[in-house]
Amino acid sequence: MITDLQTFLLAGAEAIQDTKIARDEQSDKTCSKCDTTKPLTDFYANHSQCKQCHTQTVRAKQYEGAVPTIYAITSGTKIVYVGSTRMSLPARLQAHRSAASQGRGTKIANFLRSNPENVNIIALETLQGASKQTLLYSEKQWIRRLSKTNKLHQTRNVIY
Numbered sequence: 199m200i201t202d203l204q205t206f207l208l209a210g211a212e213a214i215q216d217t218k219i220a221r222d223e224q225s226d227k228t229c230s231k232c233d234t235t236k237p238l239t240d241f242y243a244n245h246s247q248c249k250q251c252h253t254q255t256v257r258a259k260q261y262e263g264a265v266p267t268i269y270a271i272t273s274g275t276k277i278v279y280v281g282s283t284r285m286s287l288p289a290r291l292q293a294h295r296s297a298a299s300q301g302r303g304t305k306i307a308n309f310l311r312s313n314p315e316n317v318n319i320i321a322l323e324t325l326q327g328a329s330k331q332t333l334l335y336s337e338k339q340w341i342r343r344l345s346k347t348n349k350l351h352q353t354r355n356v357i358y
Contacts, residue, residue, distance in 0.1 A: 227241055229246070231254075267321050273316055
């Protein structure tokens, strides 16, 4: 019985090795989006699109239907962060959560790591067609306004 198990495991290991060798011998792959043949290094593992097309697809989804917005991240009834974005609000919150899970040391990332539950994102103001400079100026105005009303006790744009 042990011999049969050893034979079975050995055969499985050899099959896996053969698959890896075959994959390593393949040097090019055709992108499913741009239909260009590129080296395997231009592809993420298990993706049919090249890295460039994959990035474009992800960004398009993030910005789809988005309008420049000043937003607040809330925890319960407390505003914990004010920011600005050109991304959709769900994509922006996901970007903050991703930064937190990757261990980034920003104040909002630290807050999200220590308080993962009951966090929401809300729009404070939308600025159709606003430049980045206008968006950042409006963000600062919101921070000042909320600080004066004691709704935001912050260091820069994060409160605890």
